[in-house]
Amino acid sequence: MTNIAEARIRREFKEVVKSDEVAACNIKVELVNDTFNELRGEIAGPPDTPYAGGQFHLEIKIPETYPFNPPIVKFLTKIWHPNISSVTGAICLDILKDQWAAAMTLRTVLLSLQALLAAAEPDDPQDAVVAQQYKENHSIFEKTARHWTAVYAGGPKSYPDLDSKILSLKTMGFEEHQARAALSSKGWDLERATEYLIN
Amino acid sequence: MSTDNSSKPAEASAGAASSNPGPSENGEDEKAAVYECNICLDTAHDAVVSMCGHLFCWPCLHQWLETRPQRQLCPVCKAGIGKDKVIPIYGRGNPNPQDPREKLPPRPSGQRPEPENTGGFPAFGFGDGGFQFSFGIGAFPFGIFTSSFNMSDNRPGPPQAGSPQHTEEQFLSRIFLWVAILFLFWLLIA
Ligand SMILES: [Zn+2]
Ligand SMILES: [Zn+2]
Numbered sequence: 001m002t003n004i005a006e007a008r009i010r011r012e013f014k015e016v017v018k019s020d021e022v023a024a025c026n027i028k029v030e031l032v033n034d035t036f037n038e039l040r041g042e043i044a045g046p047p048d049t050p051y052a053g054g055q056f057h058l059e060i061k062i063p064e065t066y067p068f069n070p071p072i073v074k075f076l077t078k079i080w081h082p083n084i085s086s087v088t089g090a091i092c093l094d095i096l097k098d099q100w101a102a103a104m105t106l107r108t109v110l111l112s113l114q115a116l117l118a119a120a121e122p123d124d125p126q127d128a129v130v131a132q133q134y135k136e137n138h139s140i141f142e143k144t145a146r147h148w149t150a151v152y153a154g155g156p157k158s159y160p161d162l163d164s165k166i167l168s169l170k171t172m173g174f175e176e177h178q179a180r181a182a183l184s185s186k187g188w189d190l191e192r193a194t195e196y197l198i199n
Numbered sequence: 200m201s202t203d204n205s206s207k208p209a210e211a212s213a214g215a216a217s218s219n220p221g222p223s224e225n226g227e228d229e230k231a232a233v234y235e236c237n238i239c240l241d242t243a244h245d246a247v248v249s250m251c252g253h254l255f256c257w258p259c260l261h262q263w264l265e266t267r268p269q270r271q272l273c274p275v276c277k278a279g280i281g282k283d284k285v286i287p288i289y290g291r292g293n294p295n296p297q298d299p300r301e302k303l304p305p306r307p308s309g310q311r312p313e314p315e316n317t318g319g320f321p322a323f324g325f326g327d328g329g330f331q332f333s334f335g336i337g338a339f340p341f342g343i344f345t346s347s348f349n350m351s352d353n354r355p356g357p358p359q360a361g362s363p364q365h366t367e368e369q370f371l372s373r374i375f376l377w378v379a380i381l382f383l384f385w386l387l388i389a
Binding site: 004007008011012065067068069098101102103104105 | 237238239240241253259262263266270272273274275277
C-alpha cells in the first residue's frame with residue numbers, strides 16, 4: 001500500500017472515531033489488520049425504514065490507489081434491498097463507482113450507504129428480483145426487508161407467519177437461509193418457493 | 200497502530216470523555232484543518248486553490264486529474280477543474296516561491312522534442328514559387344514510371360527478353376511514358 005493511502009486511512013479512522021455519528025451509534029469502523037488496507041464498517045438501519053433497529057456490517061477494502069479510487073465495499077450482513085445483492089452483498093451505488101471523488105472519506109461512504117437504505121433506487125438495481133418486488137408489490141417488499149433485518153441484523157422480531165412458512169420448508173429438508181431466500185423471491189408463496197427449490 | 204495506542208491514554212487524561220477533546224485542543228485542530236489538503240487530509244504543501252475555493256497539494260490534485268483525464272472535476276464540489284484553473288498559493292515562509300505546477304510532479308511524459316531540421320524541402324524552396332512549381336510537375340511523371348516498374352516487380356519472375364510477356368510490358372511502359380509526356384505537355388500549354 002502506498003503511503004498516501006495508509007496515511008489517509010489513519011487520519012480518517014480518527015475522524016470517524018471522533019465523529020458525532022459514532023457518538024450516536026449510527027456508524028462505526030474497525031481495523032482488521034495493521035496495514036490499514038481492510039476495515040470493518042457498521043451502519044445502523046435508518047429509522048422509519050424496514051431496516052430500523054438493525055446493525056449492518058460491511059467489508060471495506062482500501063485499494064492501493066486510494067483515495068484516487070473508491071474503497072471496495074460490500075455488505076457482510078444479509079439484506080433485502082434493491083441496490084444490494086441478497087446473495088453476495090455487492091452494492092450498486094454511484095459514489096462507489098464513477099461518481100467517486102478523492103475528497104470523500106470513509107465517513108461519507110458510510111453515511112451514503114445509510115442514505116441508500118433510506119432511499120432505494122429500484123431503477124438502478126443490483127438485485128433484479130428485489131427491485132421488481134419493490135416496484136410491483138411494495139408491501140411484500142417491506143415485510144420481507146423487515147423480516148431479513150430481524151433475522152440477520154438483530155432488528156425487532158416480526159411476522160410469525162413468515163417464520164412458520166420457513167419452518168415448513170425446513171421440515172421438508174431445506175436449509176433455512178435457502179428456504180428464506182426462495183420464499184422471499186417468490187413473494188412468500190409456499191408452493192412456488194417449493195417448486196423453485198426442487199428445480 | 201502503536202502511535203494510536205500511545206496517544207489514547209493522553210487523550211483520556213486530558214478530557215473527561217476521550218472522544219471529546221478539550222475546547223482548546225479542538226480549536227487548534229480546527230485552525231489547522233482550514234489549511235488541510237482535501238485529498239490527503241494533511242496540511243497542504245505546494246498548495247493550489249481551485250476556482251471553487253478548494254485547497255489541495257498540487258501533487259495530490261495532479262494525481263486526481265491524471266486518474267480521471269476525461270472527468271476533470273473538483274474532488275470536493277465537482278465543479279470543473281484543471282491545471283490552468285487553479286491558483287498557486289505562496290506563504291511567507293518560502294523565500295523563493297516557485298509555481299508548484301512547474302515543479303511538482305515532473306510534467307507528464309509524452310512530450311516530444313521538435314524534429315531536427317534536416318534542410319529539407321520546406322525550408323529550401325519556401326518563398327520560391329517558381330522552383331516549387333517546376334519540382335511538382337517534374338515529380339509527377341516519375342511517379343508514373345515507378346508505378347509501371349512496380350507492376351513488373353509483382354510478377355513471379357522477370358520475363359525473358361523476346362517473350363510475348365516481355366514485349367507486352369515494354370509496350371505498356373512505352374504507353375505510360377507517352378501518357379506522361381502528353382500530360383506534361385498539356386500542363387505546360389495550360
Ligand atoms: Zn494533499
Ligand atoms: Zn470545489
